[in-house]
Amino acid sequence: MEFGVIQSDTQGETPHVGTQDDDLIQLxxxxxxxxxxxxxxxxxxxxxxxxxxxxxxxxxxxxxxxTEATALQRHxxxxxxxxxxxxxxxxxxxGRALAAQDHVFPSYREHGVGWTRGLDLRKxxxxxxxxxxxxxxxxxxxxxxYTLVIGSHALHATGYAMGxxxxxDVGTGNPERDRAVVAYFGDxxxxxxxxxxxxxxxxxxxxxxxxxxxxxxxAISEPTExxxxxxxxxxxxxxxxxxxxxxxxxxxxCYAVTREALERARSGGGPTFIxxxxxxxxxxxxxxxxxxxxxxxxxxxxxxRDPIDRLKLHLVAEGTAPEFFTALDEEAEAFGEQIRDYCRxxxxxxxxxxxxxxxxxxxxLVEAERAWFDEYEAGFATxxxxx
Amino acid sequence: xxxxxxxxxxxxxxxxNLGLRRSMERDNKVLLMGEDIGKLGGVFRVTDGLQKDxxxxxxxxxxxxxxxxxxxxxxLALAGYRPVCEIQFDGFIFPAYDQITTQLAKLHYxxxxxxxxxxxxxxxxxxxxxxxxxxxxxxxxxxAHTAGLRVVSPANPADAFTMIQQAIASPDPVLFLEPKAxxxxxxxxxxxxxxxxLDLGGVGGLHTARVVRPGTDVTIAAYGPTVATAMAAAxxxxxxxxxxxxxxxxxxxxxxxxxxxxxxxRTGRLVVAHEAPVFFGAGAEIAxxxxxxxxxxxxAPVLRVGGFHAPYPVANIxxxxxxxxxxxxxxxxxxxxx
Ligand SMILES: Cc1ncc(C[n+]2csc(CCOP(=O)(O)OP(=O)(O)O)c2C)c(N)n1
Numbered sequence: 001m002e003f004g005v006i007q008s009d010t011q012g013e014t015p016h017v018g019t020q021d022d023d024l025i026q027l028x029x030x031x032x033x034x035x036x037x038x039x040x041x042x043x044x045x046x047x048x049x050x051x052x053x054x055x056x057x058x059x060x061x062x063x064x065x066x067t068e069a070t071a072l073q074r075h076x077x078x079x080x081x082x083x084x085x086x087x088x089x090x091x092x093x094x095g096r097a098l099a100a101q102d103h104v105f106p107s108y109r110e111h112g113v114g115w116t117r118g119l120d121l122r123k124x125x126x127x128x129x130x131x132x133x134x135x136x137x138x139x140x141x142x143x144x145x146y147t148l149v150i151g152s153h154a155l156h157a158t159g160y161a162m163g164x165x166x167x168x169d170v171g172t173g174n175p176e177r178d179r180a181v182v183a184y185f186g187d188x189x190x191x192x193x194x195x196x197x198x199x200x201x202x203x204x205x206x207x208x209x210x211x212x213x214x215x216x217x218x219a220i221s222e223p224t225e226x227x228x229x230x231x232x233x234x235x236x237x238x239x240x241x242x243x244x245x246x247x248x249x250x251x252x253x254c255y256a257v258t259r260e261a262l263e264r265a266r267s268g269g270g271p272t273f274i275x276x277x278x279x280x281x282x283x284x285x286x287x288x289x290x291x292x293x294x295x296x297x298x299x300x301x302x303x304x305r306d307p308i309d310r311l312k313l314h315l316v317a318e319g320t321a322p323e324f325f326t327a328l329d330e331e332a333e334a335f336g337e338q339i340r341d342y343c344r345x346x347x348x349x350x351x352x353x354x355x356x357x358x359x360x361x362x363x364x365l366v367e368a369e370r371a372w373f374d375e376y377e378a379g380f381a382t383x384x385x386x387x
Numbered sequence: 388x389x390x391x392x393x394x395x396x397x398x399x400x401x402x403x404n405l406g407l408r409r410s411m412e413r414d415n416k417v418l419l420m421g422e423d424i425g426k427l428g429g430v431f432r433v434t435d436g437l438q439k440d441x442x443x444x445x446x447x448x449x450x451x452x453x454x455x456x457x458x459x460x461x462x463l464a465l466a467g468y469r470p471v472c473e474i475q476f477d478g479f480i481f482p483a484y485d486q487i488t489t490q491l492a493k494l495h496y497x498x499x500x501x502x503x504x505x506x507x508x509x510x511x512x513x514x515x516x517x518x519x520x521x522x523x524x525x526x527x528x529x530x531a532h533t534a535g536l537r538v539v540s541p542a543n544p545a546d547a548f549t550m551i552q553q554a555i556a557s558p559d560p561v562l563f564l565e566p567k568a569x570x571x572x573x574x575x576x577x578x579x580x581x582x583x584x585l586d587l588g589g590v591g592g593l594h595t596a597r598v599v600r601p602g603t604d605v606t607i608a609a610y611g612p613t614v615a616t617a618m619a620a621a622x623x624x625x626x627x628x629x630x631x632x633x634x635x636x637x638x639x640x641x642x643x644x645x646x647x648x649x650x651x652x653r654t655g656r657l658v659v660a661h662e663a664p665v666f667f668g669a670g671a672e673i674a675x676x677x678x679x680x681x682x683x684x685x686x687a688p689v690l691r692v693g694g695f696h697a698p699y700p701v702a703n704i705x706x707x708x709x710x711x712x713x714x715x716x717x718x719x720x721x722x723x724x725x
Contacts, residue, residue, distance in 0.1 A: 079517050079518070079519065079702055127519065127520075130519070130701050130702030130703040131703055133520050133698075148520055148521050149478065149481070149482075150479075152482075188451035191452040191455065192452050192482065193452065193454050193455070193482065194482070220423045220430070221423045221427035221448075222422065222423060222448055226448055287430070288430075292426060292427050293426040348703055349703050350704070351704050351707035353700065353704060354697050354707060354708055355695065355697055363696075365666060365696045366696055366697065369695045369696055369697075376714075380713065380717075
């Protein structure tokens with residue numbers, strides 16, 4: 001299997017779970033050739049070259065956004081940045097399979113998924129600039145706020161899907177009405193009780209939810225084999241949930257398996273677990289130092305599997321003109337500049353924000369503390385000079 | 388290696404690292420467990436180098452599962468081990484809250500003393516480092532409110548070095564709150580201090596408060612990250628002609644009320660400062676007890692300075708939320724004005 005993962009010497013005792021499994025769905029090889037796959041190829045047949053160029057553009061712009069945000073953090077404009085570098089195919093492929101009415105519950109590095117939802121990516125910067133705990137209204141794009149507590153949103157997604165079920169928005173056969181819910185999380189998250197509990201609830205309720213696990217090989221410094229002795233997608237069967245393992249750096253395959261899972265969910269067929277085998281090419285966040293726990297050889301190995309390069313090879317072979325790539329480079333450059341300017345223009349939160357929206361209705365304690373604070377601030381402004 | 392040099396000037400993170408090392412050398416039943424504590428040495432590098440020296444069975448990189456960490460630590464303790472668990476950040480202790488409060492805290496009581504649970508839970512806590520949400524909380528009151536748990540927090544490297552060893556030696560579960568904003572503050576530590584340090588009682592014991600700056604006009608009681616703020620406030624107040632006594636409580640469960648009461652009987656005024664929300668916080672307990680015990684010595688109501696009844700705010704306004712120098716001084720002025 002060409003998708004073997006180079007064994008890092010971390011822990012050193014067990015072979016990486018990625019090595020022996022042959023059940024990986026792939027529709028585009030690392031050199032850009034199409035692979036025929038009985039179940040999934042028909043699901044991407046309608047994607048013509050223009051559509052593939054669209055997916056390519058998505059990935060390039062999201063990578064540009066991610067690189068820009070990383071640079072902004074380095075310049076002190078963001079407190080922290082969780083990169084999605086390397087995971088563009090998993091995010092764009094799955095995200096582009098969604099219908100507008102589907103609802104997404106992301107973790108914290110799903111910038112690519114946000115992009116496919118129509119989210120103005122600049123809004124993602126607010127949280128990491130330390131100016132907001134969110135940054136957007138989930139209702140605007142059916143894209144929930146980022147979740148920093150690992151795995152907890154898998155349950156929210158499942159509950160939301162149970163609501164969709166109760167609303168009668170599954171199995172009507174009306175493509176405008178039937179809805180599904182997707183929870184995105186990492187390989188590490190599969191160890192959390194909440195994720196197991198979510199799968200229990202989803203399975204017994206036939207909830208229209210798709211668990212999309214991006215196995216990017218690392219949970220900060222812990223390799224996937226510290227979380228699981230079996231390929232993660234096999235978790236599904238123990239819960240009675242159909243599961244599939246997909247080449248997460250193959251945008252077409254990610255699109256196809258997600259589309260299939262969404263169709264099952266929307267038609268009343270219940271949940272699916274998807275393991276997208278991919279790689280976090282950057283650090284965990286800008287505070288992390290991956291050289292402490294993984295090898296250059298491993299990173300180099302995965303660089304040859306870059307999801308963007310792979311589609312480019314395919315597009316070039318299919319006859320996409322060089323001008324397309326040049327124009328896209330220019331667009332990406334302008335996009336990067338826009339992001340930079342916007343980031344610096346995010347207004348500073350007022351201290352009174354502390355007391356806003358703690359409760360939906362008035363709360364006397366909060367009001368009292370706010371009044372105290374206002375008075376304290378005012379006094380400080382006038383008396384401060386005396387000190 | 389840890390015995391090299393007597394007194395070293397080291398940051399708190401390193402002091403805890405050395406304390407862990409000493410405990411592991413002393414007792415081979417001591418083992419560390421947590422997320423990313425092995426090769427990475429923890430996200431704050433507190434366990435740096437320990438896996439290399441003690442191996443993967445004594446420094447265990449766990450799956451990403453806090454309930455799992457504490458739950459299995461309970462089992463290991465029941466099997467005779469002394470697990471020291473790391474919870475990566477304060478805000479991530481809650482998946483383990485059930486195991487800590489319903490199981491860990493209660494098994495000694497339920498077994499009528501037959502079982503001992505010598506489990507230490509290390510938690511980098513508190514704010515002031517510009518982090519994203521769930522990385523700056525001070526959840527100590529929730530745990531202090533749970534009988535069966537001991538809750539402590541060192542404020543300086545020397546205490547951190549000793550207290551972590553005392554916590555590990557404790558037959559009871561200890562929540563060991565590490566003030567993350569002070570991890571990099573350096574001070575002198577006698578890293579060759581002997582085992583007498585492990586005495587849980589007595590002067591300097593794990594639950595003894597300490598006068599870190601004597602004074603006559605006002606007492607400020609603080610712990611963990613706020614002790615340094617209180618010291619700074621005392622310095623400024625001195626320039627204004629006020630003599631402020633600063634207490635480092637060191638322990639939040641139990642609280643050394645005797646030391647606080649002694650001080651208040653001398654100064655007549657008390658300000659309690661902590662980062663956690665004031666409402667139902669440690670300061671509420673202290674104010675109530677001291678009002679009971681020192682009613683006739685008090686010349687002003689006990690004032691509390693701390694967090695507001697709001698979620699920990701976004702990083703760029705956390706300075707307005709935290710009990711900073713100005714807010715502590717404001718309270719000192721207020722009690723002095725009585
Ligand atoms: C409950 C909880 N525990 C610990 C953390 C600290 N933490 C943040 S990200 C992370 C690793 C997550 O790995 P994974 O689930 O594989 O997702 P990835 O970051 O690789 O996308 C950890 C341990 C957290 N955010 N929440």
